[in-house]
Amino acid sequence: MGNPQHPTFDDRTLCALGVNVIKTEAAAISALADRIDANFAAGCRLILDCRGRVVVTGMGKSGHIGRKIASTLASTGTPAFFVNPGEACHGDLGMITRNDVVLALSNSGETAELLTILPLIKRLGTPLIAMTGNSLSTLSRQSNIHLNTGVREEACPLGLAPTSSTTATLAMGDALAVALLEARGFTREDFAFSHPGGSLGRRLLTFVRDIMHTGDAMPFVGLEARVRDALLEMTAKKLGMTAIVDASGKVQGVFTDGDLRRLLEKAQDIHATPIAAVMTRPCVTIESRLLAAEAVRIMEEKRINALPVVEDGRLVGAINMHDLLLAGVL
Template sequence: MNSSSSFEQLGREVIQLEAEALLALAKRLDGHFMEACRLILNCQGRVIVTGMGKSGHIGKKIAATLASTGTPSFFVHPGEASHGDLGMITPADILLAISNSGETEEIVTILPIIKRMGVKLISFVGQTDSSLAKQADAALFVGVEKEACPHNLAPTASTTAALAMGDALAVALLKSRGFTREDFARAHPAGSLGRRLLLYVSDVMHTGGEIPQVAEQAELREALLEMTGKGLGMTGVVDRNNRLVGIFTDGDLRRVLNRGVDVYRVIITEVMTKNPKTTRADRLAAETVQLMRSLRINGLFVVDEDNHVLGALNMHDLFRAGVI
């Protein structure tokens, strides 16, 4: 049984089985889930996640998801906990222990110590009558009827269920806290999402002497020299009060040349685009990208509420900043 169609069928069966396990999990959510959320929201410390083997791998991901969505959390290996790492846990913390059997020796061993410390316990278990379930302040049942493994041995559907339960907790807590996109970005400053949500136009734009601009009375040839020198593919046209009245771009130059205009004699106001689109310094750079794409333009001037020029930027600037 090694044909491509056979592999595809086996893959579909696994995915279908795990999808059914998740649907069953959703139907079983009860007051224990609400209690787990309440305990974590009231926690003054961190959520310490622990688990052995595959449950440990799932636990690391859950801890990372919690931490990045407003719930301070980290993973502690239960085997190492008995050899000194219990010192990482304080009475103000909550222990989230994952064990399909609910009898994982390394976890059960540390429970008396955790209880003496007054640490609250949340468990993800596959057996509701297990030691871990009975000692938990909130026991969340993540058991499955059948693993995707044909021998019903390798943790597959059960680990998927545990992972989904962790995501459900994280998102429920995120919404309860009013955790925003900006909060998420602050936890991911080096990622693309962080750049999209934390970078403003003022962080990207050219200012001062780098702004390409000419006066209303300038000739087109002066504007071309300004465009070449500043390298943004455009120049602004400003009045005596430094208010933007027009823009001239590379595209405008091509249109002027097609019309046979004498570039050495024409005044810039005769060929510029009047009342150009602009942006503000306090606007998110990502929003400006969307504006430029919708208008099909490559550059914008940045102005204040009175249309005074504060800066300029183009798509290349946004690309270098990692916003695109």
């Protein structure tokens, strides 16, 4: 396979080859902008009106791109899945219904496996969107809507390996997905529900109330307490701070590790000094109903490591940076 005597390329030549590939593929994507036209809008409307799902299909490299497009559609509010056209010929065609929309990918538009199932798709009456590089191909002519993803040249110097063409197809698929996302009013919260295990999902689905310390694990002392009492509470609860509350449970201030260090530097008596005299007030708090990501923002902005959690000003919990780290919000 190939010539075992590989020519010697210096670093500059190798980098130049890489740059040429990037420029060639960038030009192929750029050319697509002029093809976002009435056909593209019609394709979007066809999918928006679909009562079923988008069935993406393609062979070989187009199949790999199709899987990614189906995944992107599904995660951005458009139910979609991928079907291999070769497998469709042997039973998987039953996964397609007349309520679906088929999105078929083929650079040539003449892929044998796609043409084999084409009459069956037409017989079902399932709308067909074709994404090809040849507007005169069988697949494009038989489709309800054709999206032209043709490229002037492949980035492969042999003109054989799908490179620019697959990149252009992927970009057109992304254009469809994002246009549909916007049209559906799909939000960050919707995206999070589709990705509960991802970092964005955790950031958008985790609330302060979900991870805060409550009850006996919540550090607090009353306004009448001494510094010694606050120190014992901080040591027991291990959050690096304690809230100071009045008789009604409303937070009046906090006492932190930093406050303790500053107090010790002044050689004040921790047994005699009232906590109300040395606590930090007013203090930063957060409401339990807010996203945990908001707690991260506040802590980073204020350069603090823990927050009292309140509802109507009353202490209901406490949270620190370690809690946020364990919850995967950071």
